[in-house]
Amino acid sequence: MPPSIDDFFPNAVLFQDTPFELNRIMLIRLLVIVVLVTWLVLSTRKLKIVPGRLQAATEFLLFFVRDDIAIATLGEKNGRRYLPLIMTMFFLPLGMNITSTVPFVGIAGTSVIGLPLVMSVVAWGAFIYAGFRDRGWAYLKSALFLPGVPWPLYFLLTPLEILSTFIVRPVTLTMRLLMNMVAGHLLLALVYSASSFFLFALLPQGNLAGLLGLGTVAFGVVYTGFEIFTALLQAYVFAFLTAIYIQLAVAEEH
Template structure:
């Protein structure tokens, strides 16, 4: 399993990261509908890590929690207080808390694999997972609106009250694109592009470090000190991005649900 792309050929030239990083060769079940490559395997690992951590943290719940239980409760409380209840209130926040919690931790764990040694790529860096999560958020938005107001949700979303009727020819297409097309697209692309760019930058810095240390001549080797320093800084930055993107994805999902539950719908 290659962690990074090759950094030098036999002639000693440097080759940076490639988009081929996101299309690794098949590891298991090649030629079937169940092909598993490196990124899919990383997704499995991330999901197993979520299940294991939550199982270990909740299997023996105590009134005075231990460190594991405290850590899990802090994560759950963060989603409940800062995302679900803050935007949806206690009643609706409780209804949609399982969904928002699942989205937050799934995105977080799959993002964070991008900086874990021997994994080194995010499970969200290929469009499948971001797209599925965006569709789930979109379906939750539609469900919330239709459940709240079956007869008025789509009408009020496409024909906002108070707008002069002659303006609907302009407003309605804009509202349709904004509410029913661009939301899932932007959710998908925001997460995907952040993870793709982050991975390419890390590969660039660390592969350049390898090149300068092992292939460059003379004082050029000293450039490796700079690239490894930048690599370390961007690793810390990538951790921040991984957490922030998980928060943003769950937050925007809650925002869309809140808009669907608004009184005018």
């Protein structure tokens, strides 16, 4: 069957018609959580001066998020203060995104709006909390009333600032992550559906058009690599934008 929007609304697998109903995507999300926790525990439980491959790979990602996203964006003090949040905003999307390329899984945990929306609301709450924590009500004043602007313009600019800061940010965070994962799944599913049709429906009948399946398989392999890159990139963008929004909230002027 060709891919369709129904892929993102699978039937219940467990506990149907209860508040705890689980479908395929929810099971994927739970699996990712278990894998992430297990990986981080095992790779950091017995740290060695000369790390093995697992510890080295984990340290590379941890140091990258700490140094190149959190501290580079927020500075030493705030970078370490909000490091657990930034780490979560990197590793959780990374794990959820990468499942789109895993055989027999084939769909990202972030390809349904619930999880991207929850993470975006957490990021939204975090930068508002950071602004009030560091600056009190001065944060709200600077966020809504730009300094140096003639006061009549506030009737125009303040609603725009409310829209862009407190509404557009979480919406764009959600949609950027969601749409990339939806598009990636549909394209991969379409390519491999076409490959199956060419190689297993046409070619056995002697139809030479089935040889086109070799091209679609090759494209699928290449695009799978691109999808892995997209999973990494979207995790980086989500964590980086979360850090940027917090930095804007704690800055004296923005």
